[in-house]
Amino acid sequence: MPLPGTLLLALLLILAVHPAAQASAEKRVLLLHSYHAGMKWVERIHQTARHELQALQPEALVYTEYMDTKRVPFSPAYEQLLLNFLKAKYKETPIDLVLISDNNAFDFMRRHGDTLFPGAPVVFCGINFFTDALLDGHPNYTGVIEIFDARSTLEAALAIHPETRHVYVINDYLPSGRIVTEDTRQQLKGAFPGVAVEYAAALTMTGLERRLKALPAHSLLLLGAFFRDADEVFYSSEEVVQRITAATDAPLYGQLDTHFGLGIIGGMLIDGRSQGALAGRIAVEILNGRDAADIPIIRSGANSFMFDRVPMDRYGIDPALLPLGSIQINQNTAILTPREQEWLREHASIRLAPNPDAPPIEFFHETGTYRGLAADFIALLEKKLGVQFQIQRPANWTEAVAMARERSIDLWAAASPTPRHGEFMLFTQPLIETPTVIIARSEARDRVGMQDLTGKRLTVVADSPAHEQILNNHPGDGLLATPDIGSALRKVSLGEADYLVADLATASYRIEREGITNLKVVGESPYRHRWSLAVRKDWPVLRDILAKGLRMITEAERRAIMDKWVRFATTDQPWWQLTRQQQIALGGAMALTLFRKQWDGLLPTPTTNGVEASEWELN
Template sequence: MKYFLLFSILFFNYLFADQSKEVLLIHSYHKGYIWTDDISRTIEKNFDSHKNIELTTVYMDTKRIDDSTYLYNLSKLYKQQFEGRKFDLIIVSDNNAFDFMIKYHDYLFKNIPVLFCGINNFDKVLLGENDMYKYMSGLAEEVDIEKNFELISHMHPNLKNLLIINDTSSTGSAIKRDLNPIIEKYQNRFNIEYTDNLEISNLQDKVSNLDKKNSVILFVLLFKDTTGKFFTHKQSFEEVRKVSQVPIYGLWDFYLHSGIVGGLLTSAVAQGETVSKMALEVLNGKKITDIPILEKSPNLYMFNYDELKRFNLDIPDYVENPIIINEPSTIYKEHSKFFIITILIILILSIIVVILRANIIRREKLELELSNRIEFDKVLLDTIPNPIYYKNVEGKFLGCNTSFASLVSSSRNEVIGKTAFDFFPYKVASENTARDKELLLTFCTSTSEFTFYTASNEMKHIILNKAVYKNIDGSVGGIVCIMDDITERIQQKQFLIQQSKLAEMGDMIAAIAHQWNEPLVELSALVQDIQTSYLLKELKDDEVKEFVNDSMVQIKYMSRTLNDFRNFLKPSTKKKLFSISKSLSEINEIIGKQVFYSNIKMNFNYKNENEELLVYGYENEFKQVLLNIINNAKNKIVDKNLPINKKGNININIQRCQNFNTIEIIDDAGSIDEKIINSIFEPYFTTKADGTGLGLYMAKIIIEEKMRGTINAKNDGDNVIFTIKLPHKKA
């Protein structure tokens, strides 16, 4: 019986000790804010060895939003979120979470003990007023501003200007209240300027203009400037430091690694260490009322050696045992490290002897896995529909997938060991070989296009995407290429271009009608004159000859018009250099009279006189773009129903730039609605009842994809400007 009781006591003690403890950590701010992250990381580290503690962490995000409605909604969210959970302890960090807990403790976590940390301007009275003494304990966060002023005064005896940078957050406002009496105390010793209401660029201007010899900055906080722009602690400090040529001091240790000289710094790690020790005491059974509140913050003198050296500063003698980061090691420390490293090396070598056998077994296992992976990669490559190959630095194929083998009408084994010259035309193979050699030197990626005919005489348009690969020893292995067959896409685009051309045929036929109107009138008059002369028996040989000559002039003019129309409909098969002025002249021949009879004045303004401007691309498609834009402008002007005595205007400006030739087509038919101006180049977008929505879309395809240029539209008052930029040499 005695042994049974002893066993029962031990069992229940073990069971109780192993019970899971749930802790809720509520942060005032957000994840990524280094102060919060340091506290959280320290608590997690101290709880790590206690497997029975389950820690839940939430972030109130009050750096970004902290109005009463938000906090009320947050309380309702927590009520719903933690309704079914029983916490053993609540930890809150910083003032907003502390105030939130005082207000909503009974509503959310009634009778549950609470520990706080990082509390600025802590006042015990607040706990008494809210009857929270029996539930709360913790430690305050005390920023010792006066001692930092004292430190700055000692380190800069000739100081004339002190710039204090702060923000208007709750923490910043609390520090401002503490600063006021200290500023009054020191303002007779040097000029003190306080700012918390500047936009970041104005603040940078102020910092950059500080006197380099006799000025110092005290950087408090800056998470939001006057424009409402938010910063991380690091972003705001770096914006100031990059323009500062004077020493910068701080109040928190998280700025130390970013480049402050130092100071008597408040440490988030120390806050986390202290509150986690208190938490373990509570979780081990100690009453919250038996844990005294620590009102003295564990601040430390900490300095950055690099900044001390940069400004040639010495730490005052009264500062005892300062912590200095980035300080070079002393000879003793260097020898200590060498000794430790030597011992570690001996231990590692000893361990290596023990685990050699295990490594051999592991290697055998890896070899098996590697063989399986190689087999998997083969299947994966064959599953990919794109042709893929890889070759060595000599240009010989090492392998490929079935898609590539099918493309070149060979088996995989027939491909291996051969070169591009065995499967592709000489010109294509030569160009790709030259590109491969350049790629092996630059280690860049490469994208190119080529066209060739397969063994079945089928034309293929291919895009090559290449990259250099390295062997496991770092040496260059060769080149991997993934092909993309774009034949169908090119054919589809060419079809759309032709479809767009056909959509212009109505305007083209109307233009031909205008072109033929004048020569037909002339021919009619000539026929009537010759008929009259014949009836009056006054017809002479010279008159007949003159009639024939004059008639042929008009007939040839009409024939030339038909040739221009027929040439316009033909698709261009290859890129070439062609004249902009010649293209515009041919466009004018086709639609010039139609524009004229529409009471529109069309002007061609060449900025580079006596210079032939050339473009590299597809001539007929380029003329199609010009015709589409000019026709659109003409139709808009006609729709305005201008008075007879008032002409519309289409101005075409042509100018040579450094790398481009620029064509501007400007009409005065009224601006395009700003709501749709960014959509006019989209396929099938049109504002016309009978429009196709292909004209401007194909214009963009032709100019930007086929000719490597740019096209855009913008409003200029009541004018609309279409700007086309095209390279004047082969890209």
Template sequence: MKKRETYTLLRNITLILSVPSLIFAAVLFLRFIVLGIEKPKAVQAPVEVSHRVLFISSYNPLYFTYESQVRGLEKSLYPRGIEYDVVYMYADERGQAGIDMFYNFLKAKLKDQKKYEAILLGDDDALKFAIDHQNEMFPKMPMVYFGINDYELARKASERPNMIGFYENDYLEETINLAMQLFPKRKTLVALHDQSSAGLSDIEIFWSLREKYKEYAFVDLDATLFSQNDLILLLESLPNDSILFYMTCYSDKSRNVYSMLSRTSTVVRSASVPIFRNYVGGEGMGILGGVHIDVEEQCEKAGEILAEILNGSKIESIPFVEQIPSRTTFDYNLMKHYNLDFSILPSDTVLYNRPVTFWEQYGKFLPAVGMLILAMLLFLISSNISRKIATELARSLQESRNRLIQREEELQHQAKYDEVLDIYNRRTITEWLHNTMGKGDVYSVIIIDIDNFKMLNENYGHSLADSILQYLVAMIRGLAEDGGWKLARFGGDEFLIVIPNERISMDCESIKALFDVLRSPIPLGDETLAITASMGASCSDEITAPDQHIINAEGAMYEAKVRGKNGLVIYDDDMKKKAQEEIVIKEKLQHAFDNDGFFMLYQPQIDSQTKKVSGYEALVRMKEPGIYPGQFIPVAERSGWIWRIGRITTELVIKQLAAWRDGGKELHPVSVNYSSNQLNDHGYVGFVEDLLKKYDIPPYLLEIEITEGLFLEKSALADEIFRRFKDLGIRLLMDDFGTGYSSLGYLTYIPVDVIKLDKSLVDTYLVDGKDSFIKNIIHLMHDLDKEMIIEGVEEEWQFNRLREFGADTIQGYFFSKPIPADEAIVFQTK
């Protein structure tokens, strides 16, 4: 009885205290709500348009500074009643021909529309254009320029009549100084730039600092000298003690122009060193930080100056602006990642990704929440005291029941879900698709395969590889939950996704989101890992059964692997037709294997000085009409039959050499092609040796053509085969030089005697202004004691030029296409 009285007293006390606490919490909440309501702003009528100007942009709407320029101009022009039109020069993409085209376009536009009172000029190319054509196209029109990287150009323009503006001072040196302070132990400074005005200005400043910082190594990476793949390889191989300065670099050697987002993604995914940037753009995307001008503020001030001029101010009285305030931005997470000292940064530094503190987010209403919690706590204590004894027994019984239910759910879960990734397994998703989707439903089936996942297992171990898969599943699961997708593990590193109510396309939002997830760097402790994936998809068509869509998607995924990985292929009628054609070609190949269905053609190789035949390349053909090498060779590669073709072609060539000899013909070396898939034919070298002995053919008359990529793999198996060829006295030729990595450095150690320059390099560089590149390669190969065969020569002037450059051998349609053996052995140049 005494215990009950004690509980009653405690209950009454807590109830009495909870009521005023609840009232006080309500008062605090009301005060917070009232103070937090914003008063409506007065609606202002738009300013009447009184002036119209023309903005000439050097580049295009996707250029990384364009949006900031527009925001700044609109902030200063629109409130002052100034409207503007924009024309784009695309100067970074089209070269001089594009500028000439732009001249004709703008001349016609200004002739037909004489309505502009002034000109705005964005970046260097627009200013140069305006200077060149000021008197002709813009007489007496005031012009305000901004974004000019060439100081002398900006200064001289300010001295011309009716011109004034801003020099876009470069904060590269400040960025480099800040990087040095943050990373005092890193002594290699790498500059990534292109040949744009900004890029050239940056690299000039960069090199000017070398004398000032003699203890540092300065490295120059000009993006216009490399392909996208070459640039990625260079970024991946940067030294561990380096710092990368990502400047203006949106073009490659093929004149492809990349957006800021695309190029930034490539740089961040490829480089594993700290990345600094002295331009706006890329914040929060993996750039550590940097110092740059505020483009928006610069353009806002340019608009203000233009407004002053239109309102009567003399342009001569307005000073040339040489200095724009800087803006320092850094990524909080990356500062933490590199364990850097925040005190080194300027006090006005903008930090991206800085987490909001608990007090910043919740401090205003914590007192009210505290009082509410206190009131609720007191109320709960009062309630729990009354129910404590009665609920204890019920809780015990409920726990026993819950354990039974939980065990049953666990068994059901294990049968339906993957044990490691906790998503549907293959059987479950197959049954779900079969039972849920009919032929008339709209849906898409996607199969994802992680590229080179076997290498991850070997390099990191199965445990970490599983963690990588779990990370990916967590990211994809977020997309699946938002979109109502079904996600399953289809195999070891394969996933299957069903997207209901959508037939996906190559550029749909679902696919973009998937690629964003798959291509995002994966954190591994202090490092990050970049992976790629190949995807195949099949969309419902009201005909195909759901089970067949899985098969189709899997086939499309394998096609994506064949096309170079890291992409998506959607199953279509062409693939279905291709699969059917491949079945036919396989049947024809099998018949050819069993019935002597192959023959050889020989393309003469001509000595550039004597114009006489010096050798031949042997090219295999099928006797079956209408089946060409481009069709049956890939099928043989995929089917594992290429080794059989390799042996057949080798024997046909050696037998032909013997027939020519027995016929009293003069013999020249004949080269045969060797595929990387022939590495698995471990007896091939012995097979060649036996044939040479059987037909009594000297080894120097047989040459082996190997593609560039096989030399670069540097596998022990490949090295052993190359050594055995050399021991036999068979010369090795590198085929297709110039289509792959094409680094000159590895040519000093690979066992190759002859380099065959690919036709693509001849077409690209054997032109006026570029042909010194071909000449230099030929001379370099001779310095390395290697011969040069130039492929794809089709014109007499090409032959004459290459002969002048010292090329050893010429091969191409200018002399002869591949021809039968009896024509080849008597072939003579005309």
């Protein structure tokens, strides 16, 4: 009896989704790599190619084989073994497409592909020294070629190191290494007058190290393809870079991303990820029905300028010298030398004593937590350096100074360098710079200078930079030192002192928070507060470690800290006419400008004539 139309349709739908019915529609893809699993170059190609296949052709079955020809010589005997193995393994498994990486797999497939996988199109990537003649007789081959761009890399390196007079080019003497060397000769011939170019001979690793140690001054290294030395000993990319950088202080540039992140500064690198991704997309087009012969070979665009901030920091390289659009890694990481790492292991406890009453720079919240601009920088440094500081709370700044002098603490987070403090502390570059101002009661006259304070009752925060500067430059004046900024402000407000000399940021913040209404800024002193990290003088290694950490703090991170404590909108007005609210924002704006100048080497932000002030709101 004929089946009803609806039942027949349902059966057809069931068959359509049944695995047995789907089997004929499944596509089988073989990824054939010239080298071994775990090699960074191979893994980058493999991961990105497979990602493209799975994302755009999720039903495809993917097989993977590694020829291992970096560690095993690609001899005729070994090639025959590979052929026999693949023939036996895939005898009953038809392959719809082969995606190959690097020249040995490319040559292998050109010789044996029709036997192993008849009719299967081939997509290649990572192919060196490609010519169209290599595809004669292989119309179903297409892919991405690999170009060593020694000239672009060296142009960038010489712009960064203009003092260079000698370039040492390193490749091995495997077939691929010899070809890279010859190609480099052609690219560099006559390109850089005044710079001698030397090509490494066929050396053992020990011989290479001896030559590196004997290089002349102002040398630079260009690393291409080096995997096996003259003794036929295989070396991983990690070992190659480590042995080279240990043997010489000459800056090392490269051409392969397999060396990237291991110690080379950078260069115009052949990017395995780009190679794999482009090859994967081509493979998907073919699986979707496009003829391989209609897909043009990708001959450019898979190389990128890439640089590593860790070796850049070692050589003091300004990121502004990098080619436009360069990719940078490790911008947010401080990498320490073995000596610095050992020092931190030996000094697991580093004690920090903040100024307990210097808001918004640093202070202790009523809950007992350490807070403020400096506290946020300390928290960032802990993350970037992998350390944890032990916070100890002094009664006041005078006690914090005494603790540092007695070596019962090791670090200040925000202190301004002075001759007295310099006797027992070392200072980093400033975090923040703020002006020092003169504060009086509201009825006092405007525009007072330090020369007008002779014979007046002055107050300062004890052991502050203003205290030391007044003692040194205005001896004999009646000077009352108070333990903290709040006490100093109250003495002026209550008429116990005529003037306070203090930094603008902490004074304005405290005035606003305590609601003191009878004080105003009447003048500016020539002194400035340069808030810096300070470490005990017998620990210079810690100062160097902290300086590295500070250089790794990004502009976005610094701006976020400023925005956390002060929000402001600019308005042009002379500073002495500002309200208390505007004065603290001025201090914040000046600090933010200094951030940019101190750490990143950025140009100062252009300003209009006069001082930019701000309406602000404390968070």
